Amino acid sequence: MKITPIIGLEVHVELKTKSKMFCACSAKHFHIPPNSHTCPVCLGLPGALPVPNKTACLWCLKLGLALNCKVNKHSFFERKNYFYPDLPKGYQISQYQKPFTVNGFIKINGQKIRINRVHMEEDTAKSQHIDGSTLLDFNRSGVPLVEIVSEPDIHSVDLVKSYFQKIQQIVRYLGISNADVEKGEMRCEPTVNLKIEQDAKTFYTPLVEIKNIASFTGVLQALEYEIKRQAEEFKKSRQVKNNANKTTRGWNTDKQSTFLQRQKEGSADYRYFPEPDIPPIEWSDKEIKELKLSLPELPDQKIERYKKDFGLSDYNAIRLCEDLKFASVYEKAIGENPSQSFAKFVANLFLGPLNKRLNETEKQLDPNKIHHNFFSDLFDSVQKSAISSTVAKQLIVESYQTGESPLIIAKQKNLLQVSDTVEIEKLVRQVIKDNPKAVEDYKNNPNTIGFLIGQVMQESCGTANPQLVKQTLEKLLN
Numbered sequence: 001m002k003i004t005p006i007i008g009l010e011v012h013v014e015l016k017t018k019s020k021m022f023c024a025c026s027a028k029h030f031h032i033p034p035n036s037h038t039c040p041v042c043l044g045l046p047g048a049l050p051v052p053n054k055t056a057c058l059w060c061l062k063l064g065l066a067l068n069c070k071v072n073k074h075s076f077f078e079r080k081n082y083f084y085p086d087l088p089k090g091y092q093i094s095q096y097q098k099p100f101t102v103n104g105f106i107k108i109n110g111q112k113i114r115i116n117r118v119h120m121e122e123d124t125a126k127s128q129h130i131d132g133s134t135l136l137d138f139n140r141s142g143v144p145l146v147e148i149v150s151e152p153d154i155h156s157v158d159l160v161k162s163y164f165q166k167i168q169q170i171v172r173y174l175g176i177s178n179a180d181v182e183k184g185e186m187r188c189e190p191t192v193n194l195k196i197e198q199d200a201k202t203f204y205t206p207l208v209e210i211k212n213i214a215s216f217t218g219v220l221q222a223l224e225y226e227i228k229r230q231a232e233e234f235k236k237s238r239q240v241k242n243n244a245n246k247t248t249r250g251w252n253t254d255k256q257s258t259f260l261q262r263q264k265e266g267s268a269d270y271r272y273f274p275e276p277d278i279p280p281i282e283w284s285d286k287e288i289k290e291l292k293l294s295l296p297e298l299p300d301q302k303i304e305r306y307k308k309d310f311g312l313s314d315y316n317a318i319r320l321c322e323d324l325k326f327a328s329v330y331e332k333a334i335g336e337n338p339s340q341s342f343a344k345f346v347a348n349l350f351l352g353p354l355n356k357r358l359n360e361t362e363k364q365l366d367p368n369k370i371h372h373n374f375f376s377d378l379f380d381s382v383q384k385s386a387i388s389s390t391v392a393k394q395l396i397v398e399s400y401q402t403g404e405s406p407l408i409i410a411k412q413k414n415l416l417q418v419s420d421t422v423e424i425e426k427l428v429r430q431v432i433k434d435n436p437k438a439v440e441d442y443k444n445n446p447n448t449i450g451f452l453i454g455q456v457m458q459e460s461c462g463t464a465n466p467q468l469v470k471q472t473l474e475k476l477l478n
Contacts, residue, residue, distance in 0.1 A: 045088075063171065064101025064104060078095060080092045111153075113159075116151050193206060194231060205231075205241060246266075346379075370400070375396070
């Protein structure tokens with residue numbers, strides 16, 4: 001029996017506009033006193049009229065264009081009717097028939113994942129369940145929310161992770177949201193069923209949408225559980241997909257399992273109709289063209305430029321471009337029109353010792369502590385064998401911490417590389433004397449010379465020129 005998961009994702013992104021989607025209230029809601037950023041519009045009081053946030057609409061279009069979508073020149077908002085306590089009006093202002101952008105795609109590891117739509121809507125209030133009661137905080141109600149709906153082109157949990165991270169990366173490159181999952185600024189609801197091939201026949205299990213997932217780790221865990229559950233359920237019941245057995249299931253973090261909530265709604269259940277209080281929105285060719293031209297260099301474009309212009313490997317280019325700020329500081333360090341050898345040298349320092357230091361301190365890279373001349377001085381010194389590459393890694397971290405020039409630090413700590421042949425020969429003779437077994441090993445197998453080189457480097461505190469050390473060892477040993 002061959003099992004292939006069929007996964008589609010609805011990704012919601014809160015935009016970081018100053019005001020909400022349809023009123024002038026502040027859009028900030030994280031760690032804000034409950035119900036302090038509200039007004040008659042976002043509380044859904046009778047007679048209150050919504051006014052669309054133009055910036056939010058433009059940012060939604062920019063995201064759609066970045067995801068290779070086509071713009072609907074004629075668009076409008078609609079009422080999505082359903083009753084739930086966190087929806088004060090009894091409906092959500094959203095888009096269905098004519099979303100702002102449609103029919104896009106992104107590529108991940110060469111695989112194309114289609115984007116059905118990128119549309120604009122408003123967020124709901126936040127529910128807090130305490131001691132059997134539900135408390136509602138309407139600070140989040142009405143915050144601009146973009147929904148990105150993929151086609152069911154994803155067939156593994158690993159690809160779900162890569163897709164989500166790619167969307168998050170693009171959103172951050174555009175600067176339209178911090179997309180912080182822990183703060184609820186980016187959320188995901190997966191839909192999944194299985195394609196099962198058995199005895200030359202193909203079956204599709206009933207479709208399930210998973211709700212109430214508080215973290216992205218939870219999304220991956222819920223999918224893994226649901227894939228296993230559906231496979232086992234098919235073996236028992238042989239039930240297959242039809243229009244009547246689509247269900248919505250919740251995710252229980254404590255039990256690490258999904259549970260049945262209700263039959264999944266269709267578009268007819270929401271009774272969509274055009275929002276009568278907001279006129280249709282028209283986009284001109286000029287506006288669309290200007291938006292396209294305003295798009296920044298996106299992650300895949302930057303990666304290709306780093307590979308072409310700087311000669312970086314796929315791995316290093318991808319890692320440098322994971323975070324826009326990190327990539328920008330890297331470009332500050334290499335300056336304009338760097339040589340490929342210098343760009344590679346700086347990339348190795350960024351992804352090696354500097355990144356290790358940032359992970360240890362749990363801090364982000366500070367652009368004010370990065371100086372182009374520090375890196376160029378180090379590079380020149382390594383090229384001239386005045387400093388070893390090992391010492392360069394140590395110096396760039398100390399320089400980043402103190403703000404001192406790495407060459408000054410090297411002089412203060414006597415880290416300048418020793419290229420004095422007399423001094424190196426003295427060190428080598430001492431190491432040969434202290435390591436007779438290693439000398440014997442070398443005579444039997446010259447490839448073991450690395451140990452002796454390491455001992456000399458240790459004796460010199462890393463300051464000896466390793467090439468001269470190797471040459472002197474071979475000369476004396478032979």
